[in-house]
Amino acid sequence: MPTGNKDFRYFILGLLSQQPMSGYDAKQYLESLGWLVGNPSFGAIYPALHGLLEDGLVTLQVVFYENKPPRKIYSITPAGEHALDEWIHQPLLVGASTRAFVMRLLLATHLSHEGLVTHLRRRRQQVVEQQAALRQTIGETDPTNDNGQRLAFDYGMTIASTELAWLEDLIATLEAQAWPVSQEFIGKGT
Amino acid sequence: MPTGNKDFRYFILGLLSQQPMSGYDAKQYLESLGWLVGNPSFGAIYPALHGLLEDGLVTLQVVFYENKPPRKIYSITPAGEHALDEWIHQPLLVGASTRAFVMRLLLATHLSHEGLVTHLRRRRQQVVEQQAALRQTIGETDPTNDNGQRLAFDYGMTIASTELAWLEDLIATLEAQAWPVSQEFIGKGT
DNA sequence: AAGCGCATGTAAAAGGTTACATGATTAC
DNA sequence: GTAATCATGTAACCTTTTACATGCGCTT
Numbered sequence: 001m002p003t004g005n006k007d008f009r010y011f012i013l014g015l016l017s018q019q020p021m022s023g024y025d026a027k028q029y030l031e032s033l034g035w036l037v038g039n040p041s042f043g044a045i046y047p048a049l050h051g052l053l054e055d056g057l058v059t060l061q062v063v064f065y066e067n068k069p070p071r072k073i074y075s076i077t078p079a080g081e082h083a084l085d086e087w088i089h090q091p092l093l094v095g096a097s098t099r100a101f102v103m104r105l106l107l108a109t110h111l112s113h114e115g116l117v118t119h120l121r122r123r124r125q126q127v128v129e130q131q132a133a134l135r136q137t138i139g140e141t142d143p144t145n146d147n148g149q150r151l152a153f154d155y156g157m158t159i160a161s162t163e164l165a166w167l168e169d170l171i172a173t174l175e176a177q178a179w180p181v182s183q184e185f186i187g188k189g190t
Numbered sequence: 191m192p193t194g195n196k197d198f199r200y201f202i203l204g205l206l207s208q209q210p211m212s213g214y215d216a217k218q219y220l221e222s223l224g225w226l227v228g229n230p231s232f233g234a235i236y237p238a239l240h241g242l243l244e245d246g247l248v249t250l251q252v253v254f255y256e257n258k259p260p261r262k263i264y265s266i267t268p269a270g271e272h273a274l275d276e277w278i279h280q281p282l283l284v285g286a287s288t289r290a291f292v293m294r295l296l297l298a299t300h301l302s303h304e305g306l307v308t309h310l311r312r313r314r315q316q317v318v319e320q321q322a323a324l325r326q327t328i329g330e331t332d333p334t335n336d337n338g339q340r341l342a343f344d345y346g347m348t349i350a351s352t353e354l355a356w357l358e359d360l361i362a363t364l365e366a367q368a369w370p371v372s373q374e375f376i377g378k379g380t
Numbered sequence: 381a382a383g384c385g386c387a388t389g390t391a392a393a394a395g396g397t398t399a400c401a402t403g404a405t406t407a408c
Numbered sequence: 409g410t411a412a413t414c415a416t417g418t419a420a421c422c423t424t425t426t427a428c429a430t431g432c433g434c435t436t
Contacts, residue, residue, distance in 0.1 A: 008395085018336060024415055032330075034323035035285055036346050041397055046417060069404060069415045095225055098288075105345060108338030133224035140222075146208060148298030155295060155356060156226050162352040166345060198423085214387055234424055236389060259387045259432060 007100055008040065009048045010087040013076060014107040016058055017084055020075040023049050036102055049074055057083050089115055091122055117174050124167045131160045197290055198230065199238045200277040203266060204297040206248055207274055210265035213239050226292055239264055247273050279305055281312055307364050314357045321350045 015026055023045045031039055049072075052058045057080035064070045076084070088110050092100055101123050108116050134156050141149065205216055213235045221229055239262075242248040247270035254260045266274070278300050282290055291313050298306050324346050331339065 005394085022415075023417095032323065032327040033342075034320040034327075034346065035287075036320075036324070036342060039285060042415090042417075043398075043419095044396055047395095050417095067405060068413095071415065095229060097225075097228075102342055102345065106338045106342040108341055109336055110338075130224040130226075133222065134226070137222040137224075146299055148296045148300075151298050151360070152223075152226060152292055152296040155292065155353075156224065158356050159349060159353060163345075163349060166348050170341070195422090212387075213389095231425055232387090232389075233391095233426075237423090240389095257433065258385095261387065 006051075007103060008044065009051055010084060011037070011103045011107070012045065012048045013052055013057055013080055013084050014088070014103075014110065016052075016074050017076045017081060017110065018107075020061075020073050022071045022073050024071065033106075037099055037106065052080070055083075056080075084110060092119075092126075094126070096126070113174065113178065117171060117178075120167055120171050120174070124164065124171065127160050127164050127167065131157060131164070134160070197293060198234065199241055200274060201227070201293045201297070202235065202238045203242055203247055203270055203274050204278070204293075204300065206242075206264050207266045207271060207300065208297075210251075210263050212261045212263055214261065223296075227289055227296065242270070245273075246270075274300060282309075282316075284316070286316070303364065303368065307361060307368075310357055310361050310364070314354065314361065317350050317354050317357065321347060321354070324350070 012026060015021065015029065021029070023042065026045055026049075027040075027042065030037060049058070053060055053074070056077060058074045058076055061073045061075065062070050063073055084107075088104060088107055092104070101119075104111075104119055108119075111119060134153055138153050202216060205211065205219065211219070213232065216235055216239075217230070217232065220227060239248070243250055243264070246267060248264045248266055251263045251265065252260050253263055274297075278294055278297055282294070291309075294301070294309055298309075301309060324343055328343050
């Protein structure tokens with residue numbers, strides 16, 4: 001399969017594109033996000049950085065301190081910018097995790113207006129499909145059924161509805177921002 | 191430490207405790223849940239069943255058909271019931287995934303009233319902490335900051351708030367039921 | 381006769397966590 | 409002197425996906 005692989009690596013690359021930092025920095029930053037994107041261990045972060053370095057997507061600069069251990073600051077290269085751009089514009093795989101969605105959302109600055117809207121629309125479709133699947137299963141299941149299943153369905157539907165509303169709202173806002181161009185056009189026509 | 195060990199295996203065991211089924215059945219059932227608990231592959235399901243069988247937590251019965259391939263129906267054993275009971279009452283690890291929470295929620299029938307409330311309370315605490323972490327990071331970050339970050343924070347806060355409200359609501363309902371404990375119809379015994 | 385749905389299974393590879401090792405400095 | 413923070417890194421392990429193999433019966 002073409003995409004989906006090494007999402008985490010590209011996400012780290014995205015962080016570096018916003019600001020050069022060390023592996024330690026990256027860990028702290030991710031922790032500050034709560035569990036939005038999980039809390040990967042050093043065993044995941046350092047190898048990711050080494051890989052990016054090997055591929056020439058980042059460069060390394062060692063900074064020495066008098067009273068602290070030296071730090072390895074990674075910075076993105078032009079090749080890295082290009083790779084990041086390619087990755088972030090790839091559509092999420094069907095059934096991609098919420099985490100995959102949030103990772104790209106966090107790097108929204110690297111998306112064009114159109115790219116962001118597209119990303120949100122795709123997520124919206126997935127959430128709609130998730131809701132449909134739940135509704136169908138709930139319909140098929142006889143109502144005398146398991147309590148845990150009912151709770152989980154309700155949970156899923158509640159979260160999905162909220163996310164959907166959030167997405168719709170944001171999409172509408174972003175589309176309105178694109179609107180003035182057309183309005184100008186319409187204005188001239190009228 | 192994102193998840194408890196072998197959560198998935200125990201989750202499958204939980205499915206079997208609700209109804210004997212084959213690996214193929216399990217896959218279909220999980221798919222019908224949308225992405226509530228993910229869509230594990232056969233490469234995850236079959237080995238899990240083999241492991242359960244080896245540990246004596248399930249038994250196997252092969253059912254033959256005339257026009258279809260034979261199916262291997264797994265049923266939970268008393269030892270399996272016991273192991274399931276132990277597992278499901280263990281508190282989720284700090285930072286456990288939403289998926290881990292939902293898996294236990296789906297098996298809520300196997301939790302006592304107290305056990306379910308405890309489970310929900312622990313999840314509530316985690317969501318509260320997640321929100322606190324986000325608020326703090328948002329506060330520390332200067333407002334001229336990155337657009338993607340703002341979007342992701344807003345997303346995280348919105349989802350978290352909804353989940354929190356859902357949890358509070360359910361906990362309140364269950365606590366209200368706690369006194370009129372009522373007749374628990376355990377099993378189908380007459 | 382080709383292809384699909386059923387149904388099981390396994391091996392290789394990918395990706396992550398856990399747990400450790402190192403070593404300097406600051407705080408109690 | 410002992411713990412904690414800073415900072416990097418590796419190796420063993422665990423789990424899961426990917427991708428394949430098998431084989432039957434039904435449909436086109």
